[in-house]
Amino acid sequence: xxxxxFILSILLSTPVxxxxxxxxxxxxxxxxxxxxxxxQGRQGYAECRLAYATLNDTQAKLPVWTVYTLTPTExxxxxxxxxxxxxxxxxxxGQRAEPDDYTGTGYDRGxxxxxxxxxxxxxxxxxxxxxxxxxxxxxxxxxxxxxxLETTIRGWVVQRQQSxxxxxxxxxxxxxxxxxxxxxxxxxxxxKIVINTATGETLGWVFPQAGNLGNDLTRFRAPISNIQQxxxxxxxxxxxxxxxxxxxxxxxxxxxxTNAKRSRCGRASE
Numbered sequence: 001x002x003x004x005x006f007i008l009s010i011l012l013s014t015p016v017x018x019x020x021x022x023x024x025x026x027x028x029x030x031x032x033x034x035x036x037x038x039x040q041g042r043q044g045y046a047e048c049r050l051a052y053a054t055l056n057d058t059q060a061k062l063p064v065w066t067v068y069t070l071t072p073t074e075x076x077x078x079x080x081x082x083x084x085x086x087x088x089x090x091x092x093x094g095q096r097a098e099p100d101d102y103t104g105t106g107y108d109r110g111x112x113x114x115x116x117x118x119x120x121x122x123x124x125x126x127x128x129x130x131x132x133x134x135x136x137x138x139x140x141x142x143x144x145x146x147x148x149l150e151t152t153i154r155g156w157v158v159q160r161q162q163s164x165x166x167x168x169x170x171x172x173x174x175x176x177x178x179x180x181x182x183x184x185x186x187x188x189x190x191x192k193i194v195i196n197t198a199t200g201e202t203l204g205w206v207f208p209q210a211g212n213l214g215n216d217l218t219r220f221r222a223p224i225s226n227i228q229q230x231x232x233x234x235x236x237x238x239x240x241x242x243x244x245x246x247x248x249x250x251x252x253x254x255x256x257x258t259n260a261k262r263s264r265c266g267r268a269s270e
Contacts, residue, residue: 027053050127070153082125105179113166115129166194191222202242
């Protein structure tokens, strides 16, 4: 009985999200994820993962930017969500966020590169749960309009059968509050830029840190120049870049996205 209890205690104390991390690759290995180059203007710890590249601010314990390219095939990944949140072992303790920094704070561990875009490969899906891909977001935002935008982008990729390059990250400053023992900065806003790699059409958004922003994505469209000013970053764009005015975004058919996902993965993956 004592031996059984000992084994059970070990099992219960082992995190269900434990998985084998691999070291980040050289940044140049992520050139395909960043077809227009990596954002410039800020310093930090840059790393290339299997499906995205990111620059981490080891003071704020936040990703300054994350960039990746989503293809029609990858947008229909079939792997279930693992919730495999874990600290990034490539960054020393004290310079990184830990999952427990968010516990009891009222903030979600909000993905920058979303799990739904990374569910086409097991290791890629796990790497989407590294804390270097997380930022504190109020639940109403993370599970509301931010998630709506993530799903909308997947819908565009699948409907148009074209790849999209995506920049995303937090907007924060020295006066913003912090959470957790490692003093993770709580951003006051968040940005996302989406580029159709075939046409050069480009859209940008800025969302304030707020709990319920409704579901009208056009309200939060922002000029790229404004995003660059707020973030201090300079983003790369294709030679045929054309910024789409608010209110003229591509339509999205969520039913078509659901049916395409069901056709490829079956109902169990929904």
